[in-house]
Amino acid sequence: MAVFTEVSPKEARDLLRRLRLGKLLELRGIEGGIENTNYFVTCEQGEYVLTLFERLTAEQLPFYLHLMKHLAHAGIPVPDPQADAHGAILHQVAGKPAALATKLRGKSQLAPQAVHCAAVGDMLARMHLAGRDYQRQQPNLRGLPWWNETVPVVLPHIGAEQAALLQSELAYQNHVATSSAYAALPRGPVHADLFRDNVMFDGDALTGFFDFYFAGVDTFLFDLAVCLNDWCIDLDTGAHDPQRAQAMIDAYQAVRPLTAHERPLLPAMLRAGALRFWISRLWDFYLPREASMLKPHDPAHFERVLRQRVAQPVLL
Numbered sequence: 251m252a253v254f255t256e257v258s259p260k261e262a263r264d265l266l267r268r269l270r271l272g273k274l275l276e277l278r279g280i281e282g283g284i285e286n287t288n289y290f291v292t293c294e295q296g297e298y299v300l301t302l303f304e305r306l307t308a309e310q311l312p313f314y315l316h317l318m319k320h321l322a323h324a325g326i327p328v329p330d331p332q333a334d335a336h337g338a339i340l341h342q343v344a345g346k347p348a349a350l351a352t353k354l355r356g357k358s359q360l361a362p363q364a365v366h367c368a369a370v371g372d373m374l375a376r377m378h379l380a381g382r383d384y385q386r387q388q389p390n391l392r393g394l395p396w397w398n399e400t401v402p403v404v405l406p407h408i409g410a411e412q413a414a415l416l417q418s419e420l421a422y423q424n425h426v427a428t429s430s431a432y433a434a435l436p437r438g439p440v441h442a443d444l445f446r447d448n449v450m451f452d453g454d455a456l457t458g459f460f461d462f463y464f465a466g467v468d469t470f471l472f473d474l475a476v477c478l479n480d481w482c483i484d485l486d487t488g489a490h491d492p493q494r495a496q497a498m499i500d501a502y503q504a505v506r507p508l509t510a511h512e513r514p515l516l517p518a519m520l521r522a523g524a525l526r527f528w529i530s531r532l533w534d535f536y537l538p539r540e541a542s543m544l545k546p547h548d549p550a551h552f553e554r555v556l557r558q559r560v561a562q563p564v565l566l
Contacts, residue, residue, distance in 0.1 A: 254286075265350060266293050268334050268335075269333070277300075286306075301351070303348065306347070306463060315331045315340055316386055317386070319339065328459050329353070329354060329458070332351065357450060358450060359446060362446060364493055364496075366456075367497045367498040369454070372504065372505055376505055381440075384438070387467055389467055390442055392526060393466070401417065415553070419560070422518075432515065435512055436471075437468060437469050440469070441464070443464040446480055471516065476523040476527075478495055479555055485551070488551065489558055499566070527555075535548075
């Protein structure tokens with residue numbers, strides 16, 4: 251989350267009036283992140299998060315917003331986009347498409363233990379099951395086609411050793427994607443970015459998932475791999491943490507057991523998850539946009555994770 255577009259109190263008050271949420275009490279920009287403009291909004295009816303979309307188009311946004319509505323109505327703890335008198339949940343603020351969603355209680359658990367990883371695994375599986383009857387379709391926009399487009403753009407900015415790894419891993423993932431085993435993987439709406447800072451806890455109790463704006467239809471195994479690559483590693487080295495990973499996988503499988511096609515492809519999807527975020531961090535680091543609050547993430551982190559996943563595959 252970051253602030254690319256300044257929102258005035260008047261613009262926030264106008265939105266609250268349209269949504270019948272009462273008077274504006276506080277408007278505060280949120281630091282961090284690299285995609286959208288975000289503000290905390292406190293008003294008479296409660297606390298919300300205002301998001302202005304900087305890259306996603308008005309045509310793409312209904313997939314994300316209605317997915318959140320769908321999951322919220324299915325009992326998954328996610329932000330619920332607020333509708334106006336006509337039922338619209340996509341609005342316009344400061345000339346940008348925007349949404350105002352409920353703010354989750356709790357805080358992020360940035361040093362997770364096995365209990366937190368198990369809670370994420372359990373709720374991720376429940377989210378996957380709840381999304382199976384969601385009717386809207388949109389691919390993961392940061393999936394393999396985007397990797398193929400973006401790698402040539404970032405290659406001039408990195409050293410020969412990094413370039414060799416990036417190109418070889420991209421070739422491997424293109425090969426995996428053509429296999430019959432990959433084609434048989436269960437698919438549906440996935441979060442695709444469920445890092446530690448996108449989950450809220452109250453103590454050890456999980457209180458919600460948020461930031462669904464990288465969501466899309468992809469393999470459920472890829473979504474699980476993205477989680478394992480963040481929640482179940484040592485952040486300094488990228489090394490796999492077996493205890494936390496087993497807790498997450500066991501809790502996930504207690505709700506949605508992995509299929510015979512999924513189990514052998516977990517090592518490849520762990521590599522895919524690391525590659526995806528290495529590419530995007532390289533792109534954000536070397537080709538940044540202006541923002542009044544912007545802290546690009548270190549690309550080297552996911553290079554380390556990828557090297558660990560190649561050297562030491564995680565087998566089920």
